[in-house]
Amino acid sequence: MIETFKFLSIQILLLAVVTSVHTYIGMHIIRRGIVFSDLSLDQLAALGVIVGIGLGVDGGSTASYFVSFIAVLVGSFLLAFVRPKNKQIPHEAVIGIIYGAALVACIMVADKFTAGMAYVTQTLAGCMLWVTWPLVMTTVVVYIILGIFHYICRHRFIAITEQKQKIDHEPLWDLLFFITQGIITVLIVPIAGVLLAYAFLMIPAAISLLFTRQWGKGLIMGWAIGFIASMIGMFASYYFRFSYGPSLVLSMGFFFIAALLIRMIRPQNR
Amino acid sequence: MWEIVLFLLPPFVICTLMVFIFGYLGIHVxxxxxxxxxxxxxxxAAVGSTLAFMIWGVEEHHLLAYLCAFALIILAAGFYTFVGKWIWQISQETVIGVSYAIAAAGALFLLALHAGGDVHAENMLTxxxxxAQWSDILLFSIVCSVVGSLHFIFRKRFQSVTQTIHDGRERDKMTSLWDFIFYISMGVVITLMVRVAGILVIFSLLIIPATFAAMFFRDWNKRLIAAWIMGIVASIAGLAFSYGFDFSCGPSVVSFLVVILIAAAIAQKCKRVSS
Known part of the structure; x- marks a missing residue:
């Protein structure tokens, strides 16, 4: 009983922190119209884990996180600076190609070592049920630091996202934004998997944007819905022994479909 | 030498068919x-065939698996059309992104309930x-011809619907209907091809040749020809590499698509700098 309580409390704390920062970054990503940038970074983080395993580094070790961070850093540079001048090529196409290239690299690297494909599936579905307290505490501390950084610099980041005014050194702030996104990606992907990490970022933010454009209100709404949905998914996964990552994504997915239906039944004027 | 050519001929024909149809659809996308x-x-579509496997125990090439996949595709096409018409608070791409995550999680969820899920997951991706069998090629040729003819006959209508998508006006019923036909036609081709080609290869063939073509041409016809040539060159190189170095076919073709695109982007940048 106590073991179960300890196990569930670790999960609840992690989900509460993760949904807050991811919802906020997700609101930026959706408003900027670069919906798949996070999926690309998540897949690059997964590539780092798989390359690490190929080099003999254990998944979840410091060295594995380091390799992932290098991969994500390269991705952040590409996202911030590779912007096609040609209007016929949307930025999202570049993002899509980065994602495809990262996924194919994962498969080709995994192709060359034993049970490699099982690692690829693991990086997609995650193995969050086996998180430890030190890992959770590191994640919580880093997320809080990033949250404070984003709160202090919120006016600059919001100005870039809303494109209402020009700010000094915009590419640098853009790069900082993608690097913070990259750091949370590196921390979350090895435990949550690519799909859940992406869902944490997208689904609560998308639900909140269906109902409000205000940042504060949207953040509270997205966090609350994301947290409740992921708790339902987590308990379903625990008690019915369902796959962890997919259960949480599907639970959040139900809330998203419900939100869309509400918005269709009660449309809002443009 | 001839043995190698004969061995690689069916995958090459499949790649060529995909390059033709996805090269065109990619320009719209x-x-x-x-x-x-x-x-x-x-x-x-992969969720549909996985569901058929779970319920009736049929393999991916069984008619029931295709029907299940197609039923879900029709639902999705209707869903995207409705969302495009009624939801303006978030972009269509956001809805697509979330539906991708839900579908991928759904497929992994179902596969995790069965032993050997990793193998299915790999097959689904690559x-x-x-x-590929010659029977697959015959089926794909027929479907590509039908979808290709539909798009050729109504090319002006499809082009106009695509080009007015960002003008901010509300979509009328006829435009929504053409949107629906566009999604359905793409869905049919994808449903049939995903079993053989995998999600990753289809995604890459749709986006990369079209992006390559858009780098050099504005005219739709020129873009189409450039996309086709690039796709076929990458397919030949990818298949040869896969055979020579014992890598999976799909990821090898995708790698060459990426390499050619990066080389073209660098060449274009150098040309711009030097001029």
């Missing part, structure tokens, strides 16, 4: 800025082009 539509549709 790029213009509409719905880059991830095919990955979402392919993933939804397909098995190397083992």
């Amino acid at each position: 790029l213009e509409r800025e719905i880059i991830f539509i095919d990955i979402a549709l392919a993933q939804i 397909g098995s082009i190397l083992w």
Whole structure:
């Protein structure tokens, strides 16, 4: 009983922190119209884990996180600076190609070592049920630091996202934004998997944007819905022994479909 | 030498068929800025065939598996059309992104309930082009011809619907209907091809040749020809590499698509700097 309580409390704390920062970054990503940038970074983080395993580094070790961070850093540079001048090529196409290239690299690297494909599936579905307290505490501390950084610099980041005014050194702030996104990606992907990490970022933010454009209100709404949905998914996964990552994504997915239906039944004027 | 050519001929024909149909559809997808539509549709089709496997125990090439996949594709096409008409608070691409995550999670959820899920997951991503049969090729040729003819006959209508998608006006019923036909036609091709080609290969063939073509040409016809040539060159190189170095076929073709695109982007940048 106590073991179960300890196990569930670790999960609840992690989900509460993760949904807050991811919802906020997700609101930026959706408003900027670069919906798949996070999926690309998540897949690059997964590539780092798989390359690490190929080099003999254990998944979840410091060295594995380091390799992932290098991969994500390269991705952040590409996202911030590779912007096609040609209007016929949307930025999202570049993002899509980065994602495809990262996924194919994962498969080709995994192709060359034993049970490699099982690692690829693991990086997609995650193995969050086996998180430890030190890992959770590191994640919580880093997320809080990033949250404070984003709160202090919120006016600059919001100005870039809303494109209402020009700010000094915009590419640098853009790069900082993608690097913070990259750091949370590196921390979350090895435990949550690519799909859940992406869902944490997208689904609560998308639900909140269906109902409000205000940042504060949207953040509270997205966090609350994301947290409740992921708790339902987590308990379903625990008690019915369902796959962890997919259960949480599907639970959040139900809330998203419900939100869309509400918005269709009660449309809002443009 | 002839043995190798004969061995690689079926996968090459499959790649060529995909290059022709996805090279064209990719130009629409790029213009509409719905880059991830095919990955979402392919993933939804994969959920359909996985469901058929779970319920009736049938393999992916069984008629029931195709019907299940197609039923989900029709649902998805209707869903995207409705969402495009009624939801303006978030972009169509956001809805596509979330539906992709839900479909991928759904497929992994179902596969985790069965032993050997990893193998199915790999097949879902990369397909098995190397083992394509001539019967597959015949079926794909018929479907590509039908979908290709539909798009050729109504090319002006499809082009106009695509080019007006970002003008901010509300979509009328006829435009929504053409949107629906566009999604359905793409869904049919993807449903059939995802079993053999895999999600990743289809996604790459749709986006990369169209992006390559858009770098050099504005005219739709020129873009189409450039996309086709690039796709076929990458397919030949990818298949040869896969055979020579014992890598999976699908990921090898995708790697060459990426390499050619990066080389073209660098060459264009150098040319711009020097002039």
